[in-house]
Amino acid sequence: MSASEENPPNPHVAALSRWEEHGAPWRVVARTDTAVTVSMLTCDGGTEVNRLTSDDPELLAFVDGRSGPERSD
Numbered sequence: 001m002s003a004s005e006e007n008p009p010n011p012h013v014a015a016l017s018r019w020e021e022h023g024a025p026w027r028v029v030a031r032t033d034t035a036v037t038v039s040m041l042t043c044d045g046g047t048e049v050n051r052l053t054s055d056d057p058e059l060l061a062f063v064d065g066r067s068g069p070e071r072s073d
Helices: 011-021 057-064
Strands: 026-031 036-041 048-054
Touching: 011 026, 011 036, 011 048, 011 057, 036 057, 048 057
Parallel strands: none
Antiparallel strands: 026 036, 036 048
């Protein structure tokens, strides 16, 4: 069994990572101590395409590890 099979990627973190890899920005629209809501935007940053809300600790850490309210790189 490979390391990726033992520890599959977190689906929420993977979704935001793929979004970034394709050059599209995302923005935290709500954050509490236990949950986050992220708006996934078009490449021009103008239109929300999807919204992700989760209390997943890995997603919270991923979002908290980013600087600024909007990511596009």
